[in-house]
Amino acid sequence: MKDDLSRLEQELAQLRPRSPGADCERRLRRISTEGAASGTAAADSRRFMFGRFWGRRVAVLGAAALVLLAIRVSMLLRDNAGGEEEAVPVAAGTSTEQVEGNEAGVVATGTVLYAMANEGTALAENGLPATRVRLYLLERASWETPGARTSFEIVRPREEVVYIPLPVL
């Protein structure tokens, strides 16, 4: 009985768990190196968030608000452009003239930011520590077919991740 367990123990010990990906290793090495050089980026971010650097905290929150505003504006611009370029479906087998009143068209679009999640400190693409924020959005488009007096609405959930740089102390 005990031998069985020992054999199983040895068999388990010979199994090698899969290694983390090279990208994961690289990110951690970078955090580790930066941490060693400056008392860890994470600790800096903690001091930044909860410590005496309230001025910088206000600055970053302002930057975050600007980023969100820029995203919102770009979405609105894109929605408007998309509405103009949207292909209008035409009933099959009919000519354009005959179905003119039955063409469906976008009458309203909008994007709603309904939630945000702070996912903590991470490395942005440029390798610098940043706060990762996930945005939860709903994109809505209302269509109407005046001739047939029908309408429908498409609501599409979308997530977007933005990185808000942390100041290098």
Next chain:
Amino acid sequence: MNWTEWFQEHGPGLLLYARQWTPSRTEAEEALQDGFVRFWRSRAARDGTGGVPSDTDLPRLFVAIKHAAFDRGRRRRRRHEREAAAAEQLYDRNGWFEATAPGAERARRIGQALGELPAEQREVIVMKIWGGLTFRQIGEALRIPQNTAASRYRYALAALRRELQREDATR
């Protein structure tokens, strides 16, 4: 030991531990990163040092990874409770171990059997066998008596053996 050497030695065990609490490898790697950040943050606050963890840091690193994985799970569940519940049923236990062709099936079955163990037993077995921790270190990390850690380990081994034998018999 430099970072790369250290990570090659301990990374797989830590990732396997993270995978006990996460539905996918990607989530596990995210939890691993969050855990390291927590760990470095706490160590820097305590003694102002960063860099490569020492062997005595390992238990705290395991705990930091577990907490990070739990936090990620909570956030995920809050957002997509039903999806998360479905995802938990689909936890990928096939890819936990590296395996060459002759041993791949056995490794897969061991991964499956390990996944069936109660979480409290499974984490002890991962910490002991692939994390290289002693029962004393496991007890400290999980805040349980050393003897409890040892008995959970023995129960886990016995349950694993039973499960593997049962599978052998049905083949």
